[in-house]
Amino acid sequence: MAARDYGQYGGITRALELIGERWALLIVRDLLVGPRRYGELAVGLPRIPSNILAARLKELQEAGILRRMPRSRVIVYELTPYGRELEPVVLALGAWGFKTLGEPRDEQIITPDSMTMDLRTAFRPLVAAELPSTAYSARVGPAELLIRVDGVRLDVTRGDGPVDLAFTTGADIRRLISGELAPGRAIETGVVEVLHGPGELLDRFASTFHLAA
Incomplete structure (x- = not known):
């Protein structure tokens, strides 16, 4: 289910409904590197509140973008094939953002x-x-x-x-x-x-x- 509804019908609108919430795309970014446990995601995104991380993971899972998988007796989150299709989108956004990155x-x-x-x-x-x-x-x-x-x-x-x-x-x-x-x-x-x-x-x-x- 989309976390927000823009009241418009179109591909870009649908994409924003799925990954436009705050932190969602950064979660996808980190999972593009590899599967992560909940705690690893929290460490990699140190300013995300725990309840927001849990909510975003649930939303992305319901959208078919990621899934929970058992791995060596622990649960990890990994992107589905549908979620991995976001890689060129994330890379293109990174290149675009780099142009105005400035000083940290x-x-x-x-x-x-x-x-x-x-x-x-x-x-x-x-x-x-x-x-x-x-x-x-x-x-x-x-x-x-x-x-x-x-x-x-x-x-x-x-x-x-x-x-x-x-x-x-x-x-x-x-x-x-x-x-x-x-x-x-x-x-x-x-x-x-x-x-x-x-x-x-x-x-x-x-x-x-x-x-x-």
């Missing part, structure tokens, strides 16, 4: 799932296909990610593994991805700190992940 406010955070989807948004498979396979370890604020690029394939996970380049940065990674800040300059100014591997590989990262602001 003090209370705004970067989560592993939000950064994963930002990387998917910025990924340029046609460029990556012409570059050697590369693995990166990126710590973006509190988000620690293992990023593997192999041709047109992008794999972003949490955890450790062998990498060609490890670096740490913050919200200013936006300036690198937008092209506002050249990779060498990002290292010189401390926007990016290289922890392991040749700093020149940051040029490859910036070519592989790019969004025009």
Whole structure:
């Protein structure tokens, strides 16, 4: 059942009835990264009230967008095939929003799932296909990610593994991805700190992940 009724008949209206409520699309965003337990969703969306999270999950389940599934003796939420059809919509919205992202406010955070989807948004498979396979370890604020690029394939996970380049940065990674800040300059100014591997590989990262602001 739709949480709200706009009194209009049309595809966009129906979409907004299903995912237009506050927090709904961010829940979908995080589930596009992978199935999540209730507590994991709450941690990834720290400002969502518990009753709102429960209500949104129920609404999205009733709409056929997600489902509850048993996984290793716990219940997880995962997107249905219908829900996964939202991925290009979410990526397109991310690219559109990036154009006016600006500087973060003090209370705004970067989560592993939000950064994963930002990387998917910025990924340029046609460029990556012409570059050697590369693995990166990126710590973006509190988000620690293992990023593997192999041709047109992008794999972003949490955890450790062998990498060609490890670096740490913050919200200013936006300036690198937008092209506002050249990779060498990002290292010189401390926007990016290289922890392991040749700093020149940051040029490859910036070519592989790019969004025009």
